[in-house]
Amino acid sequence: MSEAFHIISDGSCDLPMELTKEKDITVVPFYVSFEEGKYQKEMIEIGVREFYQEMVDHPDVYPKSSMPSVQDYVDAFLPFVKAGIPIICICITTKFSGSMQSALNAKAILEEEYPNAQIYVCDSTVNTVLQGIYVLEAVRLRDAGKSYQESIDRLNEIKSSGRIFFTVGNMEYLKHGGRIGKVASVAGSLLGIKPIITLKEGEIFPSGIGRSRRKTVDKNI
Structure with missing residues (x-):
């Protein structure tokens, strides 16, 4: 060396x-887990794409991380x-x-x-x-x-x-992770709102909303 x-x-x-x-x-x-008590090392025992595919295939199961x-x-x-x-x-x-x-x-x-x-x-x-x-x-x-x-x-x-601007397909994971309240999640889903979210200086901030994923992305280009 x-x-x-x-x-x-x-x-x-x-x-x-x-x-x-x-x-x-x-x-x-x-470490990530889709089953109680069964953790796997990311990228070693479970790949990143495999992890996200599990989330897509099982939308009612919320993974845990350690x-x-x-x-x-x-x-x-x-x-x-x-x-x-x-x-x-x-x-x-x-x-x-x-x-x-x-x-x-x-x-x-x-x-x-x-x-x-x-x-x-x-x-x-x-x-x-x-x-x-x-x-x-x-x-x-x-x-x-x-x-x-x-x-x-x-x-x-x-x-x-450094900045990350992103949006989400729905608000379920934000609600489950405690990032937004249940009422806001339901209202957002009913109205078809896609939040624009910014990560900067270690924290998440709301940056606006859009009515579709495409329009939401266009706002930040």
Whole structure:
């Protein structure tokens, strides 16, 4: 191992396994379950497309997720710590998950045994595709020969500029996840309203409404 630093992300980055292998990124997966007590590692035991297809095929079953454990992060960090390679670990927004806290706990555990370990744990303030882009920016910085600290500074500089605009086919998952109330969900479904939602700085905000998915998307182009 001769790299300047190694990049680790939790599974929220949604990058294909082929790409993470090509770019030398370690992914610490989340766990998902469609059955009580039966959890599978995302992208390892169940693929992203397979996961979403399950949601389409069984719309009345709401999947559960579980964040990576402290031990999962210890296992991911340890080979690089032992090799003396600095780590940048990029996690999903803390507003959505405790994944970053697991990573911080793992960092603290390893630093007790390896006081010279260099582990920087970063709140991406986003998730999914935008987190993946953020991770790939870390890769670009590494491969361009930027130093560990230069890369950390640049990632912190740009992360507040990230935005995701999206809409949903219906409001059931928003209601089930506690993002909107039951009355708003029923009213929205009856009126055919498609909410425009923005994710920025780690939080979800309403950005407007549309009467169809196409019109809703057009509003943000």
